[in-house]
Amino acid sequence: MNYIGIDIGGMSIKGGIVSSAGEILKKEVVTTNPWADDDVIVGDIASLIKSLIGDGAESVKGIGLGIPGTVDGKKGRVSVTPNINLTGTCLVKKLHAYFPDVPIKISNDANCAALGEALFGSEKLDDAVLVTLGTGVGTGIILDGKLFEGNGGAGAEGGHMVIKTGGEKCGCGRRGCWEAYASASALIRQTRMAAEKNPDSILAKIVKEDGEVNGKTVFKAQSEGCPVAQKVIKKYLVYVGDGIVNLVNIFRPKAVIVGGGISKEGERIIKPLQAYVNRKAYAPKFSPKVKVMPATLFNDAGIIGAAALVMDI
Amino acid sequence: MNYIGIDIGGMSIKGGIVSSAGEILKKEVVTTNPWADDDVIVGDIASLIKSLIGDGAESVKGIGLGIPGTVDGKKGRVSVTPNINLTGTCLVKKLHAYFPDVPIKISNDANCAALGEALFGSEKLDDAVLVTLGTGVGTGIILDGKLFEGNGGAGAEGGHMVIKTGGEKCGCGRRGCWEAYASASALIRQTRMAAEKNPDSILAKIVKEDGEVNGKTVFKAQSEGCPVAQKVIKKYLVYVGDGIVNLVNIFRPKAVIVGGGISKEGERIIKPLQAYVNRKAYAPKFSPKVKVMPATLFNDAGIIGAAALVMDI
Numbered sequence A, B: 001m002n003y004i005g006i007d008i009g010g011m012s013i014k015g016g017i018v019s020s021a022g023e024i025l026k027k028e029v030v031t032t033n034p035w036a037d038d039d040v041i042v043g044d045i046a047s048l049i050k051s052l053i054g055d056g057a058e059s060v061k062g063i064g065l066g067i068p069g070t071v072d073g074k075k076g077r078v079s080v081t082p083n084i085n086l087t088g089t090c091l092v093k094k095l096h097a098y099f100p101d102v103p104i105k106i107s108n109d110a111n112c113a114a115l116g117e118a119l120f121g122s123e124k125l126d127d128a129v130l131v132t133l134g135t136g137v138g139t140g141i142i143l144d145g146k147l148f149e150g151n152g153g154a155g156a157e158g159g160h161m162v163i164k165t166g167g168e169k170c171g172c173g174r175r176g177c178w179e180a181y182a183s184a185s186a187l188i189r190q191t192r193m194a195a196e197k198n199p200d201s202i203l204a205k206i207v208k209e210d211g212e213v214n215g216k217t218v219f220k221a222q223s224e225g226c227p228v229a230q231k232v233i234k235k236y237l238v239y240v241g242d243g244i245v246n247l248v249n250i251f252r253p254k255a256v257i258v259g260g261g262i263s264k265e266g267e268r269i270i271k272p273l274q275a276y277v278n279r280k281a282y283a284p285k286f287s288p289k290v291k292v293m294p295a296t297l298f299n300d301a302g303i304i305g306a307a308a309l310v311m312d313i
Helices: A038-053 A091-096 A109-120 A186-196 A202-210 A217-223 A225-252 A261-264 A267-279 A298-308 B038-053 B089-096 B108-122 B185-196 B203-209 B216-222 B229-251 B261-265 B267-280 B298-307
Strands: A004-006 A012-019 A023-029 A060-067 A071-072 A077-080 A103-110 A128-133 A137-143 A146-148 A255-259 A291-294 B002-008 B012-019 B024-031 B060-067 B070-072 B076-079 B104-108 B128-133 B137-143 B144-148 B257-259 B291-294
Touching: A004 A038, A004 A109, A004 A298, A012 A038, A023 A038, A023 A091, A023 A298, A038 A091, A060 A091, A060 A109, A060 A298, A071 A103, A077 B038, A091 A103, A103 A109, A103 B060, A109 A128, A109 A137, A109 A146, A109 A298, A109 B185, A128 A225, A128 A261, A137 A225, A146 A225, A186 A202, A186 A217, A186 A261, A186 A267, A202 A217, A202 A225, A217 B038, A217 B089, A225 A255, A225 A267, A225 B104, A255 A261, A255 A267, A261 A267, A267 A291, A298 B089, B002 B038, B002 B089, B002 B298, B012 B038, B012 B298, B024 B298, B038 B089, B060 B089, B060 B108, B060 B298, B070 B203, B076 B089, B076 B185, B089 B104, B089 B298, B104 B108, B108 B128, B108 B137, B108 B203, B108 B257, B108 B298, B128 B261, B137 B229, B185 B203, B185 B216, B185 B229, B185 B261, B203 B216, B216 B229, B229 B257, B229 B267, B257 B267, B261 B267, B267 B291
Parallel strands: A004 A060, A060 A103, A128 A255, A255 A291, B002 B060, B060 B104, B128 B257, B257 B291
Antiparallel strands: A004 A012, A012 A023, A071 A077, A128 A137, A137 A146, B002 B012, B012 B024, B070 B076, B128 B137, B137 B144
């Protein structure tokens, strides 16, 4: 049984045929026309799907789509997409005009990625939280094998949970959001500040040599034995860990999957985060342990997770 | 159709016959023997239930119990109760020896209260978060008309969500938990500190006259026009509001119900909290509004909610 998964981005629309085992059997990508009329964008998506299906229309059991924005999955409507002209579009209805007999579902792209990682990552998990440490901090919540999205698809915004009341300004308008401390962007800011404050450090030397700061800079300096970098990472992991423990205390999932660019550092961040969760989660003696693990599907998670939206309907 | 709801506390065990409309038809209370053998405690609970049922055994469709501790509802086992000797007790199994043919379910007492308030409070809600501002901060999560408890019943501990990383020490061992800022105990501490710092304030005068500080003191001073008290309350409501907005962003429930002693202040806390949620919740323009409302069942919520555990099985 095969499914179509579509991962819509501001730059490109990626689509794949996905097996019920979560394997991508065929993959195609088209460029997004983000500010075209929404009917044009929907037409582009439909063409991509048709191209993927080819002559095998009867073997595709459903189409799932991940959208970069707030999505009302129940109504099949995009509530808001800041970077593509689909705000207010009844996407499911419009796509049904092209594919009248196929079940179609939509969700937020980060939620789709979470579903993909939970169901088809290194371990099959029916209860998990995916934390994506990227430009922002995204959270996807899987409960009983299903996405939890909140009313109108407006929940699961764990990146906008305050971990420092009155703290750093966040893009959402609040102060002290987790995203403002634990995103890759926040780590870059923390790295830059530490390098400026410690001009003689190995970190500052690397920043000067590279001519830029990115999410890897501080880890590179740590590898070269820089104590300033070590301190930045330690503090950053407390920020990341505090948010993760908050989610553990609220959801007590079987696992927290850490994705996004920063997660590519692997064990050097997963191991201390696991130790932090073991130590700090509520009532550790009497509560089920929660595993912290790295994401494994990365860029494919969006397509696989979008397809998973329609796997059990 | 009637149900038995039992609210177990360290001081007393309260029981009631509850109708399917959530009305308490009969109520009885016995004193808890908190450190007796667990079989003795279970026997006391069974006697209370028998006394409630009287001759009408056949009309009782289920028994629900709320326990002050961590409860694994799926296994019917109490994981830990700090103030009563039921840690590790397979309560459902032991009670089935007395009532072999009746469905029996157990949950955490705060969770039961949340279920009671959501299903039988001023408005029937199938998606809601109950926040209890008492000695600690309790949170109960209702999703699709059911309690959400997390694996092993160890979730829904929103009071132990850090809102100020590195902040005040919390009883759970972490620093900066919501409970350490938003509980009645925290408000009392904040009140006491403000009175000490401002010995000429109306607040300090009231503290001196009353000879003690409780959760009402600062509101009493506010009523008398004390600017120091006004400042304490404003700051306290930011702490309470930050945690509520976090839960709104994560769950996007239909409503947040505020209970516990502090909630008896009514509109003077509900109104500013509603305004805070409207202003601070994520993407307010594009997301469903979340109502902030006071709890209405108070002490009866535990009995009614415990009975509600067995209403749909």
